[in-house]
Amino acid sequence: MQIIYKIDVIFTIIYSIILLVTGGILFIFSEKPFIFLITLLIELVYLGIVFKTPLRRYRASKKKFPVEWREFVMENSNFYRVINDNAKLQFELDMRLFLTDFSIRSVRQGEVDFALKLFIASCFATILNGRPSWEPPIKDGVIVYPGETFNRHYELGKGNRAGQATINSPLLVTEESLIKSAQHSGDGFNVIYHEVAHYFDMEDGIAEGLPLARMNKESIEKWKSVIGREWENAFNGNSILGPYAGTNEAEHFAVGVEFFFEKPVQLYRYHKELYEIISEFFNLDTRVLLSI
Numbered sequence: 426m427q428i429i430y431k432i433d434v435i436f437t438i439i440y441s442i443i444l445l446v447t448g449g450i451l452f453i454f455s456e457k458p459f460i461f462l463i464t465l466l467i468e469l470v471y472l473g474i475v476f477k478t479p480l481r482r483y484r485a486s487k488k489k490f491p492v493e494w495r496e497f498v499m500e501n502s503n504f505y506r507v508i509n510d511n512a513k514l515q516f517e518l519d520m521r522l523f524l525t526d527f528s529i530r531s532v533r534q535g536e537v538d539f540a541l542k543l544f545i546a547s548c549f550a551t552i553l554n555g556r557p558s559w560e561p562p563i564k565d566g567v568i569v570y571p572g573e574t575f576n577r578h579y580e581l582g583k584g585n586r587a588g589q590a591t592i593n594s595p596l597l598v599t600e601e602s603l604i605k606s607a608q609h610s611g612d613g614f615n616v617i618y619h620e621v622a623h624y625f626d627m628e629d630g631i632a633e634g635l636p637l638a639r640m641n642k643e644s645i646e647k648w649k650s651v652i653g654r655e656w657e658n659a660f661n662g663n664s665i666l667g668p669y670a671g672t673n674e675a676e677h678f679a680v681g682v683e684f685f686f687e688k689p690v691q692l693y694r695y696h697k698e699l700y701e702i703i704s705e706f707f708n709l710d711t712r713v714l715l716s717i
């Protein structure tokens with residue numbers, strides 16, 4: 426994540442110039458001063474809207490990374506502990522920007538425990554660490570459900586859903602699945618990695634295990650063959666990813682992402698090509714980072 430993106434600055438400058446030139450021409454031909462004033466007013470409103478988020482992010486980035494947050498990630502993030510100083514700075518920036526820009530709220534009244542908020546933000550900071558120019562694929566924050574599961578009617582304590590990713594909707598996760606993900610780092614289960622992988626997958630509108638919106642277009646065919654083959658292996662019980670990864674290609678990709686961040690050495694050893702395509706996607710070599 427970044428405070429402001431170059432491409433946005435370029436477009437803002439272009440639109441501002443077009444607006445001012447148009448207003449200037451209208452003013453010259455009409456000779457009415459109020460047209461010039463209205464143009465300036467529109468320009469100010471436009472700049473205020475465009476720079477609202479970057480200004481908020483800038484203010485957040487200037488705050489010191491709190492000591493308690495550093496203690497938390499040192500204790501709870503295997504990834505943070507092993508990355509170099511520059512990567513740590515990006516990680517810390519991503520956590521601050523995520524918590525500034527994305528709401529994490531409870532489905533019931535009351536606040537979500539702050540440690541869980543830090544955990545969620547640290548998972549996003551992990552996923553995005555190799556791609557500093559990427560934004561999280563979610564649009565409407567995170568909603569935490571109390572308990573362990575909910576069903577398709579969102580009834581608490583029923584069904585078997587620990588999380589849910591629906592495009593253009595908030596990421597839903599249960600409190601217990603977050604606690605389990607945080608407490609057992611390295612066991613292959615992490616509800617945030619799993620659901621965020623679904624969001625990446627669905628950005629092109631289809632959940633088929635191919636995050637087409639952000640992937641290298643030259644590698645589409647390779648992805649299709651690797652995901653298709655590995656999914657079949659899981660379906661037939663021949664994968665360390667377990668039976669759930671055999672549900673379909675989309676679930677296979679989501680579980681693969683969990684393993685990529687939680688058990689990269691094992692993923693590389695038994696499913697090397699799957700590891701490699703996920704590694705290229707996130708621009709990270711977790712096997713090397715986390716085997717130290």
Ligand SMILES: [Zn+2]
Nearest residue numbers: 619623676679
């Ligand atoms: Zn899933």
